Amino acid sequence: MDSGMDSHTALALLQWQIELGVTEAIGDAPVNRYQAEAQKPAAAPPAPHAVAAPVRPPAMQLDPVEVARSAATSASDLEGLQAALGAFEFCELKRGARSLVFADGNPAARVMVIGEAPGRDEDIQGKPFVGKAGQLLDKMFACIGMTRQSPAPEAALYITNVLPWRPPQNRDPKPEEVAMMLPFLERHVELAGPDVLILMGNHSCGALLGRKGITRLRGHWVEALGRPALPMFHPAYLLRNPHAKREAWHDLLMLQARLREG
Ligand code: URA
Numbered sequence: 493m494d495s496g497m498d499s500h501t502a503l504a505l506l507q508w509q510i511e512l513g514v515t516e517a518i519g520d521a522p523v524n525r526y527q528a529e530a531q532k533p534a535a536a537p538p539a540p541h542a543v544a545a546p547v548r549p550p551a552m553q554l555d556p557v558e559v560a561r562s563a564a565t566s567a568s569d570l571e572g573l574q575a576a577l578g579a580f581e582f583c584e585l586k587r588g589a590r591s592l593v594f595a596d597g598n599p600a601a602r603v604m605v606i607g608e609a610p611g612r613d614e615d616i617q618g619k620p621f622v623g624k625a626g627q628l629l630d631k632m633f634a635c636i637g638m639t640r641q642s643p644a645p646e647a648a649l650y651i652t653n654v655l656p657w658r659p660p661q662n663r664d665p666k667p668e669e670v671a672m673m674l675p676f677l678e679r680h681v682e683l684a685g686p687d688v689l690i691l692m693g694n695h696s697c698g699a700l701l702g703r704k705g706i707t708r709l710r711g712h713w714v715e716a717l718g719r720p721a722l723p724m725f726h727p728a729y730l731l732r733n734p735h736a737k738r739e740a741w742h743d744l745l746m747l748q749a750r751l752r753e754g
Contacts, residue, residue, distance in 0.1 A: 556582035556672045564679035570599055573683060577656055577676055583669060585657035591618035593656050595680070597640030598648035602751060604686035605629070606677070608695040608726070609655035611662050620651045621727075628727040629692075632740060636748045646751065650684055652677070654699045670699045681717050688750065689719050693726030711743055713750070722747055 563580055567573035574594045580586070593610040596619045605621075613623030621629050633639065633649055642648035655665050655673055677699070681689065691697050694704045700716040701709070701723075709723040724743045725736050 554582075557675065560672055561675040564675040567679060567683070570595070570680070570683050573676065573679055580676075583657065583672055585655065585659055585669060588660050589657035590615050591657075593618055593620050593653060593658070595650060595652040596620050596622075597650040598642060598645065599650050599684050600645045601640075601642075601648035601650040601684075602645050602687040603638065603649055603690060603747070604681060604684055604688070605649055605651045605690045605692055606681075606696045606700065607651070607653045607692040609653050609662075609665055610658040612658070614653075615658040620653050624731060625726065625728040628731060632727065632744060635741075636744050650686060652680055654696055665695055665699075670695075674699060678717060681719070686719065688747065689716050689721040690747070691716060691721050691723040693724075693729065696726075697723050710739060711746070713746075720750070722750075 559582060560580060563576040564573065567576045574592070577594065578592050586592075589610070591610075591614075593614050607620055610620060611623050611625070613626070614620055620626070629651075630639065638647055638649055640649045640651060654670055654677060656676070659665060659669075689700070691700055691709075694706045697706060697709050698704045700721065701714060703709070706723055706725060706729075710725055712723070714721050714723065722743060725733075725740050730737050730740055
């Protein structure tokens with residue numbers, strides 16, 4: 493039957509469904525559910541003294557966090573870690589995302605920025621912080637002479653996220669997703685070896701400090717993964733609350749002072 497739909501419309505509809513988080517396509521053969529229902533054998537009446545079959549746990553249940561830890565620790569460099577992430581099949585987010593968003597910038601940078609998760613633009617381009625919030629992030633750091641493109645470690649940024657795949661419709665990360673991906677982030681920080689971490693926003697603080705409340709946390713040095721870390725307002729928050737740029741500027745100056753100390 494001709495549906496009257498051209499291929500562009502069909503593709504646009506499909507992309508829209510992916511945007512909404514659809515992860516499975518329908519089968520290519522139609523199924524007549526009415527017929528399937530009619531063909532079902534009638535359920536047998538329960539035997540008078542039937543004993544419920546024991547429910548056995550699956551023979552081997554893998555703990556995704558343990559699998560992640562083992563995959564992450566076996567990576568001996570950043571390329572290996574990216575490959576290990578690409579091969580990790582336990583996180584449902586991977587199925588709804590277009591790209592694995594690993595990192596951007598100079599891995600030798602003294603400063604590593606850790607955001608929350610890719611959004612739409614990041615998912616399309618495969619790089620963290622490339623949308624509107626990312627553009628603001630670039631402008632903010634440029635004010636203290638730091639860019640992701642700089643070849644000099646003291647003027648460079650290295651950027652990643654807690655989650656490497658975009659959550660559908662940019663929803664908040666779930667605790668089990670964060671727990672599953674944390675071993676990869678820990679190894680990422682270990683392999684890059686920055687002097688200082690910037691925890692961008694509440695979810696980054698939640699994942700690495702075990703607490704949220706960015707309004708109180710920002711502006712104070714803390715320790716995360718054994719390194720000095722500075723929580724800062726997320727640039728997406730600054731876009732919605734421009735008056736908070738004043739605090740962000742204060743935090744950038746704190747970072748600059750710390751880096752000058754050595
Ligand atoms: N927000 C984030 O936290 N990370 C990105 O990569 C983009 C937006």
